[in-house]
Amino acid sequence: MTPTKTIVQISSILEKLFEEHFEKKVEEMEALAVSGSDRRYYRISGGGSVAIGTYNANVAENNTFFYITELFRKHKVNVPEVYKINKDRRAYLQQDLGKTSLFDLVIKDGFTDKNRKLYHAAMAQLAKAQWIAGREADFKQCFASKQFDEKAIMSDLLYFKYYFADLQNIQYDRSLLISEMELLSKDLGRVQPQTLMYRDFQSRNIMVYEGKIYFIDYQGFMQGPPQYDIASLLWQARAQLPAAWKEDLLNGYISTLNELHVPRMDEIYFRRGYVQFVLVRLLQVLGAYGFRGLLQHKAHFINSIGPALKNLEIFLADHPQTPAYPELRSLLEKMSAPDMQDKYATTRGSEQSKLTIQVSSFSYKNGIPKSAGQHGGGYVFDCRGILNPGRYATYKHLTGNDEMVRQFLERETRMPDFMNHANALVAINVEDYMARGFEHLDIAFGCTGGQHRSVYAANQMAEYLRSRYNLEVTVSHLNEKKWVLPDAAKTEE
Template sequence: MASPKTEWALAELFESWAGVPPDLILPLAPSGSDRIYYRLQKNDKVAIGTYSPHAKESLAFLNFSKHFHERKLPVPAIYAENLDAKVYLQEDLGSTTLYSFLLQNQHHFPDSLVQLYKKVVEKLAHLQINGSKELQYTYCFPKESFDRESMFWDFNYFKYHFLLPSQVGFDEVALEKDFHQLADFLLQADNEYFMFRDFQSRNILIRNGNPYFIDYQGGRKGALQYDLASLLYQAKANIPNDIRESLIQHYLDTASQLTNIDRDSFLSYFYGYVLMRNIQVLGAYGYRGIYERKAHFLLSIPYGLKNIQWLLEEGKIPIALPEITRCLQAIIKSQKYDPYDKSKGENSLLKVFVNSFSYHKRQIPVESSGNGGGFVFDCRFLHNPGRYEPYKKLSGKDESVINFLKHFSDMEPFLNNVYRIVDAAVENYLERSFTHLEINFGCTGGQHRSVYAADQLTAHLKDKYGIDITLNHLEQSNWSKEN
């Protein structure tokens, strides 16, 4: 969590750049790292302020950004920096990501989205090839290239954070042999280009129909195939296979205009890099989901396994990797990570009622079925945005309040614990054909913390179980009137 000193440092940096102090400093949605982002604004002067505790990572991002921007590549401009205070300002490219377009089209992939992806792969080729020229790779963090050691970091992450907790037995010697085989094979590909490392839809912003890239501070020298594999086989993107194939060819059309590329050679390594990326992703999902118990990552594991299953069934893995293959097939066959069958919830008689309420204005809501029971979660121990003037007239539905709760409170681990408790009850109730479950979230005013928690649980239960849910914010008519 950043301190008030961080916001003061960003305000001073903004004033030195804009010539006026900001009258708006609001935290933005957290990333997957410990960097914290703010939007700072005064009239028409707007910037994204970043707090980053890692000096080497910041130096990598700042130097890469300046280099790419000078070459007119689609990245944010850097406005100002104060690395002693661990802050810098960059261009505000908006908040619409490519991932948001995927969410809007979850059950189909329209031509408009295909055209957008074509723009993305074109710009990617330019970034990787033209952006690599004269780039100072000495700033790379933690390594200058995606070499054997880097690959084994990912292999070990996969082994210890996904295979082991998945309780699939493996032959350690045979598995290590496969890791060496795969690394040997992949390192034969041309690896003299800029590799973004985490090139996926959340790191691609769309402004005026054009893509811009962010969060490339982990970039290094590597093969072209890795980033394209990361984009087209992103776990939750669910891109149809025929569209993937056409996008690979479109990428190669552009890349071939920028450097000499042997298409057959490129494709011979491509699916090996798809496997490599999915191994890395499953390791990350295992750590975040299984060890840290973050529900979002657990729910993402089936999508990663779906990509692996396709590779196996289509015979796309380019070399023999018997132990890796056996382990992955065993996990898929076990159905350990298969999503809950939503048809059970959609066709059940279970009705769930989720309420937010104020401890100051009422007693705990009475359970409406007459059977008693249910859950009451007290949110008052969480840091309260309602104590601060900018948030007093807002609610837990407002973006700035949501970002405050994500950044400056323990809301995320609290909700992960709530999910585990409530999920167990819901699955039990569905099996026993129960018809009623009531869940209450209370906070001081029933306006910020309890509202956000109730909204999040409702979305979680709908997405996972498809059950009938009624959401009530019992203090909504009084929001802002008493603050």
């Protein structure tokens, strides 16, 4: 078994790979943000060349990515070119497609005609990937599940049940619900046709580069119903596409199938299956948001629950006969009711509370900061039990504001566990303070130098509170003037 590489080792491997391929020295290496994946990405540049360096210890997953990339490029589906792969197949260089996703454009510019045309282009590329490249796909190359069958569908439904529904204190008949889910998964597991299924086809995984659509993060591909991918894009919770767009884009997809000379299919049957897989995708997403947000306290996912429940409400209103199972239908109606949406609405804190929160980072060398509130309430968390990035030369002149440090703390220390516990503790007092009309709460994170661990923790706490409660949160890094930064290091030399 190959030992896990440190970020320093990974950086060195990717730097060497870049210099071997481009025959140029690396001038800049920027760590890119990642979410739930174990893959690590860096934008590497030097001598006028640029590439995305990727490291992933899961060789099976990498091999799937290399296979499907080659297959897509053969059939002119726009995906990044893989420039070079190292010998152990854990590191590789791929084409840099910039920083703008289709999701970014919709959030920035709204539902413009230009963005609608980009969505149509994405749907056309999807059809080509599913039906043309899919004809040749070897599903034995899938690194995880090979097919989105009855078992996989049931797994998604249970993911929703255990990680979201069971956390909402809603009463339902658990035995009956499981029976209905089994029937639903059995019905959908028989849906035809089966094509190449992207699995996570959403606008964050669609890059817009030089005016063209490119796909990324498709290594989870498997054999499955094409409707699932369509549902994933059109019903993405944070994008909130208008109903007219959804219908227009679905019609455009079906027109593309005719242009690609896909064998004749029953359009009515296809559309009926699409509706069913919209429901499955909505529930799978809620399960993911529950796991990442409610259990792991990740702010982005908590912030997405409200839009996802709104999506579910819209779906149920538009499809009064779906799902056709009474216990599941009843549960979903209760879950998407206005009071549940209010529970996760990001505006509720500012409307119901005058509470303001001061979050700070500090160095224990200077002592614990005093509370600014009249009642002196608050928390002080000691981060010194977490491995210190400042011990390593690579991070010494960085801070907790830097992506490299963030990745180190999240991947190579117990900081995620630490923050999960801190978030859960703070949430108890925040909700109590809001209910009782308190106006101030102090939260402080300390470490040895007040530069890495405590800065990261303060930033994460502030993001979590803003996302979950939409409260006024101020962040102060009290030891900032004494941080050991690159310019200071040069002065010392």
